[in-house]
Amino acid sequence: xxxxxxxxxxxxxxxxxxxxxxxxxxxxxxxxxxxxxxxxxxxxxxxxxxxxxxxxxxxxxxxxxxxxxxxxxxxxxxxxxxxxxxxxxxxxxxxxxxxxxxxxxxxxxxxxxxxxxxxxxxxxxxxxxxxxxxxxxxxxxxxxxxxxxxxxxxxxxxxxxxxxxxxxxxxxxxxxxxxxxxxxxxxxxxxxxxxxxxxxxxxxxxxxxxxxxxxxxxxxxxxxxxxxxxxxxxxxxxxxxxxxxxxxxxxxxxxxxxxxxxxxxxxxxxxxxxxxxxxxxxxx
Amino acid sequence: xxxxxxxxxxxxxxxxxxxxxxxxxxxxxxxxxxxxxxxxxxxxxxxxxxxxxxxxxxxxxxxxxxxxxxxxxxxxxxxxxxxxxxxxxxxxxxxxxxxxxxxxxxxxxxxxxxxxxxxxxxxxxxxxxxxxxxxxxxxxxxxxxxxxxxxxxxxxxxxx
Numbered sequence: 001x002x003x004x005x006x007x008x009x010x011x012x013x014x015x016x017x018x019x020x021x022x023x024x025x026x027x028x029x030x031x032x033x034x035x036x037x038x039x040x041x042x043x044x045x046x047x048x049x050x051x052x053x054x055x056x057x058x059x060x061x062x063x064x065x066x067x068x069x070x071x072x073x074x075x076x077x078x079x080x081x082x083x084x085x086x087x088x089x090x091x092x093x094x095x096x097x098x099x100x101x102x103x104x105x106x107x108x109x110x111x112x113x114x115x116x117x118x119x120x121x122x123x124x125x126x127x128x129x130x131x132x133x134x135x136x137x138x139x140x141x142x143x144x145x146x147x148x149x150x151x152x153x154x155x156x157x158x159x160x161x162x163x164x165x166x167x168x169x170x171x172x173x174x175x176x177x178x179x180x181x182x183x184x185x186x187x188x189x190x191x192x193x194x195x196x197x198x199x200x201x202x203x204x205x206x207x208x209x210x211x212x213x214x215x216x217x218x219x220x221x222x223x224x225x226x227x228x229x230x231x232x233x234x235x236x237x238x239x240x241x242x243x244x245x246x247x248x249x250x251x252x253x254x255x256x257x258x259x260x261x262x263x264x265x266x267x268x269x270x271x272x273x274x275x276x277x278x279x280x281x282x283x284x
Numbered sequence: 285x286x287x288x289x290x291x292x293x294x295x296x297x298x299x300x301x302x303x304x305x306x307x308x309x310x311x312x313x314x315x316x317x318x319x320x321x322x323x324x325x326x327x328x329x330x331x332x333x334x335x336x337x338x339x340x341x342x343x344x345x346x347x348x349x350x351x352x353x354x355x356x357x358x359x360x361x362x363x364x365x366x367x368x369x370x371x372x373x374x375x376x377x378x379x380x381x382x383x384x385x386x387x388x389x390x391x392x393x394x395x396x397x398x399x400x401x402x403x404x405x406x407x408x409x410x411x412x413x414x415x416x417x418x419x420x421x422x423x424x425x426x427x428x429x430x431x432x433x434x435x436x437x438x439x440x441x442x443x444x
Binding site: 001002003004005006007008009010031034035038039042043050051053055079099102103104105106108109189190191 | 328330333348352353415418
């Protein structure tokens with residue numbers, strides 16, 4: 001189908017975005033990469049009064065690294081993250097995750113900030129930001145504020161952002177030396193929506209896992225930090241028994257709902273499978 | 285706010301200025317206003333890849349971009365890439381390897397395959413499959429397309 005009628009404004013400054021958001025409220029939608037919004041418009045699942053095109057705002061682009069964090073501008077595309085040597089070096093989890101995001105033509109347009117603001121529970125970046133304990137920077141007429149990724153996602157397509165705010169940047173702490181990472185995802189075809197996936201960080205010392213962080217995608221209405229599962233295996237002698245204990249703890253962290261193709265039981269089973277795989281990959 | 289915007293961009297090497305309805309997507313503009321019907325409209329929600337075009341030298345979905353967003357960009361369609369001769373070797377390989385039947389996916393498939401060929405001269409069959417994973421073909425079963433792309437990559441490596 002074709003998109004319903006809407007007004008369109010190409011913002012030249014962030015201040016214009018703020019003004020438009022103030023005057024149109026929830027009738028306004030921010031147009032970034034458009035890889036989720038445009039399908040929603042074409043399928044008439046969304047009918048905003050006005051689209052605010054922010055793609056010309058130079059200050060929202062780019063990847064900057066300082067001593068302890070990586071700053072990713074909201075309009076940085078998935079492809080730019082894929083090709084970034086700085087990301088590969090400092091945040092290899094993102095470099096591993098990006099190849100699961102859709103297809104080359106979509107990665108060339110879709111943005112990091114757009115994915116977070118969209119808050120699709122099956123998306124890769126929200127789970128990565130949760131596991132990396134990122135800070136999400138949002139701005140409005142009244143200034144900027146930082147929201148911890150772990151508090152940012154409220155549910156299906158719902159975030160802590162107010163209707164007058166725009167996501168400008170994400171600040172991701174660089175994991176300490178010796179931190180291992182893994183990103184695994186199951187999908188029906190390459191680039192399709194995740195059935196279930198997991199982002200993970202940990203250290204290994206004397207065959208014991210420490211600092212384990214696990215975040216699941218596609219396992220709830222938002223990315224889920226699996227604290228009980230992690231606690232079941234950290235600081236214990238790493239073994240198949242310890243992995244089983246962690247798998248058994250999984251039901252205390254996630255309670256996935258059925259989707260079009262998979263029952264809840266299937267999704268839980270697949271999350272168990274991924275749990276074992278991700279722990280083994282971290283320990284290897 | 286206006287419901288149409290005067291928009292100027294480069295289309296297949298030529299400067300174009302048109303007043304464009306803001307809700308019109310790029311592929312519809314190219315087909316209906318410019319008569320460039322080589323770019324196809326399939327699913328209209330970014331899944332099938334039939335509408336693939338290049339904007340500022342990068343492949344994108346023509347159905348997921350508003351035509352007014354092309355302002356001051358460089359847009360290339362299958363017509364431009366074909367007439368320049370850039371795709372000749374790939375088109376020849378598609379022909380020889382039977383990498384098309386109905387031809388609906390072919391323009392998007394060619395631009396996507398060309399994107400891989402320019403970025404990764406050493407792509408494996410697996411990497412070819414990854415790269416074209418967002419372009420649906422309902423005729424060939426993909427094997428012949430992978431063969432054609434591999435043929436071009438192999439030929440170019442042997443000449444290098």
